[in-house]
Amino acid sequence: MKIAVCVKQVPDSWAEKKMAGGLLDRASVDAVLNDLDEYAVEEALRLVETHSPTGASGEGSGHSITIISMGPDRATEAIRKALSMGADDAILISDPALSGSDALATSLVLAAVIGAKDFDLILCGTESTDARMSVIPAMLAQRLGFAQLTFAGSISVVPETSQITIARMTDVGVENMKAKLPAVVSVIEKINEPRYPSFKGIMASKKKTIEVKTLSDLGIDPATVGMSAAWSEVKDAQARPPRAAGVKVVDDGNGGNALVNFLVEKRVI
Amino acid sequence: MSQVFILVDHAGGHITKATSELALFGKRIGEVTALIFSNESSPLLEELTTMAVDRAVVIEGINFDSYSAAPVARIVANLISEKSPSAFLVSSTVKGKEVAARAAVLTNSGLITDAIDLTSELVATQSIFGGSTTVHSQVTHGCAIVTLRSNSIEVEATTSNPVVETVVVSVDSLDPSALLDQVISLEATVSGGRPELTEAAIVVSGGRGTNGDFTPVEALADSLGAAVGASRAATDAGWYPHSHQVGQTGKTVSPQLYLACGISGAIQHRAGMQTSKMIIAVNKDAEAPIFDLVDFGVVGDLFAVLPQATAGILSKKS
């Protein structure tokens, strides 16, 4: 199985995020691998462990795991983390013209990279922690003409028949879905517990290849991506004043009554 | 006059409240056409007469629940190309956002997700970074595809008499690339008669602190007519269904009042409830980070505080 895992570098969840010039100010915050994308990498590793006769991917095994990311050069930090978990190689699409790209442009670029190779399975997180749109996997499936199996809480693949099934866990309940590969699958955090990179993994990752591609390498016209081609524009962004500190009482046997009094005071009841 | 499409969201033969909200936003912009994907549309058309819509298009012939968002998106995109509406509004459910995403690709249109307001000039308001920043944005190309969070606009009673058109489609008439995935079976969420999480005015949630016993959480919720939510710790332990999970990988709720019981307030939980208008927490640990968010907090054992509060609420109501 040839697996691609799409990963995004995002600001650390706890960092205070700000907007600057209609864009997320990424320079001033610590950056990490989007947490759900770690689950996607882990799932790729587990699928290979299940299906490869040697339990591993790489040359001669018929299995490979390629990390794909679009972002600034700094995104190599997040990619290294995925490689140190055990992925084989990576492609970073980095080009100054990509700054300010919307979801349509992001999916266009990712689909161009994925479509140029013959991957069987594309794994994504369901959502990034910064923009939180939760749309890239569906857009990729649409652009690539692949099956869309999103919000997977579990995945199983039968490589002989190219059959893939998932348990899709959403607001409507649990749907068991099936399709033929190739497919785009996005994962939720219930799917597994990501491993910590081992020392050996970290050392090995330093020798793995991160191929950096520009728009011209992909044959994409810079005028079709980036801020000027974004089909939604931010008009203004305002920081909201932080919440005023509330009242905190210690239960002395009347905590529940105090809560009721608060609800009455606020006219909830 | 400008045309607006809205996607009717329905479950169990009923149209969601979020759909009425879409109609009201649509009315601000122009003439509203409701798109109904269903083989059993008569009860839905009945309910539609209480919403602000001018036209309805019923699309039938395929069981749309058996597929991903692909076939719905394909048909919506064809209708957008045919009728050129200025906007297509969808409620921010998992599948709704996927329909919107695919329709944006198919029609080459800009997409804005999780808006909480939309003006007649199609300027959307988004609350980002856990509610710490408010953004105004606008689609600048194609049909404005906007997904809206529920509980974003006050629903007013209205009556309408929409002109209904029915379009029959078949599996053979669709591009095969729209039918690549299939739902084999569904274990649907049981609501237990309580309001839907994302639509409820009040949400009471339980976490690891319940130790598996949701009885006091449910009793408090019922005394307030509230929906019940859960933290990941509670859903992972199997104490409550995942479909009730509030947070980054669960639902995002924005009720008038959110009550967190035995929940520490991890960043991933906050991501789903931080924009609630009022927040109350009950937690044994005075240092729990959830207290940073609260309007009112009780440091105490939920097994003592919740039953007392429930009894107090019931006696005030009677």
Ligand SMILES: Cc1cc2nc3c(=O)[nH]c(=O)nc-3n(C[C@H](O)[C@H](O)[C@H](O)COP(=O)(O)OP(=O)(O)OC[C@H]3O[C@@H](n4cnc5c(N)ncnc54)[C@H](O)[C@@H]3O)c2cc1C
């Ligand atoms: C605050 C904010 C608001 C925004 N609002 C809009 C908007 O309204 N409309 C719009 O079109 N764009 C918007 N953008 C731009 C948008 O964030 C980017 O285009 C982004 O790449 C896609 O959205 P997402 O991060 O929400 O992805 P999601 O769809 O949430 O990501 C899901 C998964 O897709 C994969 N993925 C996402 N991005 C990448 C990447 N760069 N490289 C590799 N894999 C990736 C990952 O596996 C990820 O887990 C916004 C950006 C920010 C910071």
Ligand SMILES: Cc1cc2nc3c(=O)[nH]c(=O)nc-3n(C[C@H](O)[C@H](O)[C@H](O)COP(=O)(O)OP(=O)(O)OC[C@H]3O[C@@H](n4cnc5c(N)ncnc54)[C@H](O)[C@@H]3O)c2cc1C
């Ligand atoms: C990728 C990812 C996605 C995630 N998505 C989500 C998500 O969508 N939603 C979510 O909720 N979490 C999510 N999490 C998990 C999140 O990080 C926390 O682990 C989780 O929210 C903790 O749940 P909790 O607050 O119930 O449990 P804990 O953090 O264990 O807190 C339990 C609290 O209960 C209190 N308590 C104990 N006993 C009592 C008592 N008798 N009375 C009163 N208080 C008591 C304790 O003081 C403590 O503060 C995600 C994590 C990851 C990595």
